[in-house]
Amino acid sequence: MGIIDNINKLFDHRIRLGIMSILVVNEDADFNRLKELLEVTDGNLASHIKALEQAEYILVEKSFVGRKPNTSYSATKLGKAEFKKHIEALESLINKPKY
Amino acid sequence: MSDKNYLKDITEIKNLMNRSSRFISLSGLSGIFAGMYAIIGAVIAYFYLFPKPGEYLTLHSLNFKLLLALLASVALLSVLTAYIITTRKAKKNNEKVWDATTRRLLINFLIPLVTGGIYIIIKLNSQHYGLTASLMLIFYGLALVNASKYTIGNVKYLGYTEICIGLICAVLPGYGLWFWILGFGLLHIIYGSIMYFKESKN
Numbered sequence A: 001m002g003i004i005d006n007i008n009k010l011f012d013h014r015i016r017l018g019i020m021s022i023l024v025v026n027e028d029a030d031f032n033r034l035k036e037l038l039e040v041t042d043g044n045l046a047s048h049i050k051a052l053e054q055a056e057y058i059l060v061e062k063s064f065v066g067r068k069p070n071t072s073y074s075a076t077k078l079g080k081a082e083f084k085k086h087i088e089a090l091e092s093l094i095n096k097p098k099y
Numbered sequence B: 001m002s003d004k005n006y007l008k009d010i011t012e013i014k015n016l017m018n019r020s021s022r023f024i025s026l027s028g029l030s031g032i033f034a035g036m037y038a039i040i041g042a043v044i045a046y047f048y049l050f051p052k053p054g055e056y057l058t059l060h061s062l063n064f065k066l067l068l069a070l071l072a073s074v075a076l077l078s079v080l081t082a083y084i085i086t087t088r089k090a091k092k093n094n095e096k097v098w099d100a101t102t103r104r105l106l107i108n109f110l111i112p113l114v115t116g117g118i119y120i121i122i123k124l125n126s127q128h129y130g131l132t133a134s135l136m137l138i139f140y141g142l143a144l145v146n147a148s149k150y151t152i153g154n155v156k157y158l159g160y161t162e163i164c165i166g167l168i169c170a171v172l173p174g175y176g177l178w179f180w181i182l183g184f185g186l187l188h189i190i191y192g193s194i195m196y197f198k199e200s201k202n
Helices: A014-025 A031-038 A042-054 A077-095 B003-021 B028-049 B062-092 B100-125 B132-150 B155-171 B176-201
Strands: A058-065 A068-075
Touching: A014 A031, A014 A042, A014 A058, A014 A068, A014 A077, A014 B003, A031 A042, A031 A068, A031 B003, A042 A058, A068 A077, A077 B003, B003 B100, B028 B062, B028 B176, B100 B132, B132 B155, B132 B176, B155 B176
Parallel strands: none
Antiparallel strands: A058 A068
């Protein structure tokens, strides 16, 4: 199996990669926090979140803060493992000897 | 995708991880100021408020209350200065001062610190003030080590040093003030300067 097999297609996008980066080092983050850090529009962010949610890489939890609905996201075990594999693949691609 | 793009990905990942989990706008300058306030406070205490040889410091004396007031002013001034410097730096970094990272940093810093503070007050109320300086140094050190995960820089080494000084201070009773000056004054200035030089290099 080559290194390239570990490059995850789902992470081959700036925003999805960004969402995962934030969620692996934070217990959770809500929608606005992600939006603020990634500097994207609501619709754009929502569609990428959906893709990650469908792959079961992230967990979506809806709750209420007072009367306001609040959605928080966290990385699943699978998501964290896949992300780690992806990073390792990226690193070995960068460090591979050149001929 | 070329190597350059992969490298850009990695840089972006690191950047996001840091920005989302650590508060980056602390400045060494706040440390330098805190150290200076501490030394000025200690000098005032030494010449005006401390008991002369043969006298005792009693809990309900005016001098003791003045000492507490002095301590509170040093702490307040340090916090105020740190707040002003941090706000300015955060604005420059285009960062919000009050977000998830600051909250986490503060909570983790305050838990050991407040615990220590309450413990010291309890001890003072039962006339045990011999170890006050040592306890202050130890709990402050623990607070720094605990908070260091949520900010950049090597705050944890400052924390380790404060804890060591606090422990040595506990072994040598009678030199509390000197260890206090060393830990809260000198160390802050040294550490703050190192941080400040690193910042201005970047």
